[in-house]
Amino acid sequence: MKKEDKGVSYLVVSVLSLLIFLFLWESLCRMGFIEPLFLPAPTKILARAVKMIENGQLIQHTLASTRRVMVGFMVSSLVAIPFGIFLGSSRFFMAVFDPLISLLRPLPSMSWIPLSLLWLGISETQKYSIVFMGSFAPSLLYIIEATKSIDPLLIRAARNLGASKLDVMREVILPGALPQIIAGLKVMLGIAWTCIISAELVAAREGLGFMIMNGKEYFQTDTVLLGMVMISITVMVIDIVFRKFERSLLPWTR
Amino acid sequence: MDAIGKHNKISALGVTKTFSGKRGEVIALKDLSLDVQEGEFLVIVGASGCGKTTLLNLMAGFDTPTDGQILLDGKPVTGITPECGMIFQQYALFPWKTVQDNVEFGLKMKRMPKAERKERAAKYIDIVSLKGFEKSYPHHLSGGMKQRVSIARSLANDPAVLLLDEPFAALDAMTRQVLQEQLVRIYEKHRKTIVFITHSIDEALLLSSRIVVMTARPGRIAQDIVNDLPHPRNADVQLSDRYIELKRTIWNSVQTEVLKSMEVETS
Numbered sequence: 014m015k016k017e018d019k020g021v022s023y024l025v026v027s028v029l030s031l032l033i034f035l036f037l038w039e040s041l042c043r044m045g046f047i048e049p050l051f052l053p054a055p056t057k058i059l060a061r062a063v064k065m066i067e068n069g070q071l072i073q074h075t076l077a078s079t080r081r082v083m084v085g086f087m088v089s090s091l092v093a094i095p096f097g098i099f100l101g102s103s104r105f106f107m108a109v110f111d112p113l114i115s116l117l118r119p120l121p122s123m124s125w126i127p128l129s130l131l132w133l134g135i136s137e138t139q140k141y142s143i144v145f146m147g148s149f150a151p152s153l154l155y156i157i158e159a160t161k162s163i164d165p166l167l168i169r170a171a172r173n174l175g176a177s178k179l180d181v182m183r184e185v186i187l188p189g190a191l192p193q194i195i196a197g198l199k200v201m202l203g204i205a206w207t208c209i210i211s212a213e214l215v216a217a218r219e220g221l222g223f224m225i226m227n228g229k230e231y232f233q234t235d236t237v238l239l240g241m242v243m244i245s246i247t248v249m250v251i252d253i254v255f256r257k258f259e260r261s262l263l264p265w266t267r
Numbered sequence: 268m269d270a271i272g273k274h275n276k277i278s279a280l281g282v283t284k285t286f287s288g289k290r291g292e293v294i295a296l297k298d299l300s301l302d303v304q305e306g307e308f309l310v311i312v313g314a315s316g317c318g319k320t321t322l323l324n325l326m327a328g329f330d331t332p333t334d335g336q337i338l339l340d341g342k343p344v345t346g347i348t349p350e351c352g353m354i355f356q357q358y359a360l361f362p363w364k365t366v367q368d369n370v371e372f373g374l375k376m377k378r379m380p381k382a383e384r385k386e387r388a389a390k391y392i393d394i395v396s397l398k399g400f401e402k403s404y405p406h407h408l409s410g411g412m413k414q415r416v417s418i419a420r421s422l423a424n425d426p427a428v429l430l431l432d433e434p435f436a437a438l439d440a441m442t443r444q445v446l447q448e449q450l451v452r453i454y455e456k457h458r459k460t461i462v463f464i465t466h467s468i469d470e471a472l473l474l475s476s477r478i479v480v481m482t483a484r485p486g487r488i489a490q491d492i493v494n495d496l497p498h499p500r501n502a503d504v505q506l507s508d509r510y511i512e513l514k515r516t517i518w519n520s521v522q523t524e525v526l527k528s529m530e531v532e533t534s
Contacts, residue, residue, distance in 0.1 A: 170359035173327055174373035174424055175349035184372070188363040265363045265404045 053235040058242065061235040070224075075243055077220040078209055079251075081137070085144025086205040090198055093152040097194075098186050100153070101160025102178070114150055122147025122208040126215050135216045140209060147208035148201045155197030159190035192266060195259050202255065206248055221247075275341070276305040276460040277326055277351070277428050282335035284321050295321040297485035298335070303428075308454055308461045310475035310494075312468060312517060314525045318486025319464045323430050326462065327353045339427070349373065352426030356433045358413040360405040366392065366416050367401040373424030391419040394453065411442035415449070422453070431463040435470070447473055451499075468517050472510060473500050480517055483524045490520045 042054035133139035213222025228236030
């Protein structure tokens with residue numbers, strides 16, 4: 014009871030802090046301290062949001078980016094999870110793939126943009142591939158690490174009960190590493206967003222990155238800021254959804 | 268056919284095991300030979316570091332001897348075998364599986380149909396008196412309950428030999444006594460061949476039909492005693508002259524070994 018009261022009062026503090034921040038920003042703009050071209054007032058951004066919701070553009074751009082992140086991220090995770098578990102449990106194949114992974118890992122997703130444009134053009138596949146290239150190698154490393162954190166005693170016990178090596182991967186390593194894999198993927202989801210925004214900033218016809226770049230071209234700083242705010246909100250919403258999903262995947266941690 | 272109790276279930280034949288460590292080679296076991304007969308409850312007693320766990324790991328096939336052989340029913344053990352069910356001191360339950368699913372694990376690996384495996388698991392959960400906890404996850408259970416799940420999990424898999432590596436060492440005295448009694452009842456009912464490791468002489472005397480005392484590094488057999496104490500081994504038996512005599516004999520040889528191993532460590 015008391016703990017809950019405290020939680021509520023902290024929430025009040027957070028809301029107040031946000032309101033004060035917005036109020037200061039708004040007043041500084043209205044009093045003419047800040048040039049609207051450099052930083053428009055919050056109400057201006059809100060007005061732009063209303064306009065863009067009415068003509069459907071805001072939803073269109075947000076959905077386009079979200080879809081790209083989700084597709085690229087899902088494909089990358091679906092490949093990285095089994096592959097990572099396999100590499101984490103086989104020293105030989107780890108040695109085979111280690112040099113390649115070490116070469117790919119330091120490459121920022123941005124560096125793939127020219128090649129991907131050359132290979133795939135300004136297409137949706139190109140966007141997915143950027144998200145994939147940006148998140149695959151780091152995801153793989155998270156998963157390999159998670160695999161190595163499994164208590165070897167559990168693997169021993171499973172083998173002693175008649176599990177084959179493949180059974181061990183499916184029945185012991187995957188569920189045992191899952192909490193860590195999910196924690197890693199949560200971080201990767203954030204990285205996937207930075208990938209898609211950079212890809213859209215460079216070459217795209219829709220998406221939040223395109224919206225920001227396009228806003229800049231027409232000196233609509235409010236559109237630029239609205240795009241940035243939308244990225245924050247979307248990532249926050251996805252994070253909440255992800256957390257719900259995580260709980261139902263890991264019933265034993267409750 | 269051999270008469271019951273005369274058939275060698277699992278044997279170590281001139282087994283030597285060395286490990287290469289940072290400070291050179293360590294001889295854990297040296298030319299050790301031991302026959303465990305079918306239906307025997309063998310308890311191995313020894314000071315820590317005498318290689319008793321190494322011997323058990325070799326029997327389970329987790330490791331292979333540097334020299335010599337482990338024979339199960341006369342055939343050499345070459346890899347991990349579910350025929351030798353291991354029960355670990357740290358329980359080794361799968362935290363993401365419920366009690367039911369943990370007990371079913373070995374059966375699932377045998378691809379037994381779901382309905383059959385459920386029925387079988389229920390039987391063994393009942394044997395270790397954990398009815399009503401089928402849907403609990405291990406972290407909701409006490410240490411004693413976890414070890415009972417682990418015993419049920421092994422029994423459900425119906426191994427030829429049960430290997431127990433100091434299974435009750437991490438439990439409090441009361442729980443330990445309850446589990447010891449439960450294990451004796453299971454042994455009397457199912458007559459499995461059991462190899463049990465402990466450093467408690469009382470535990471050895473209470474449980475075993477035969478006791479082997481191991482020497483300190485390199486591990487060899489110092490003493491091999493048939494435990495002829497009458498069953499049930501209640502308080503009266505534990506105060507009998509025979510009990511005290513056996514305990515003294517074992518203690519004398521364990522003590523020598525402990526002192527020897529201390530000398531090795533300090534020299």
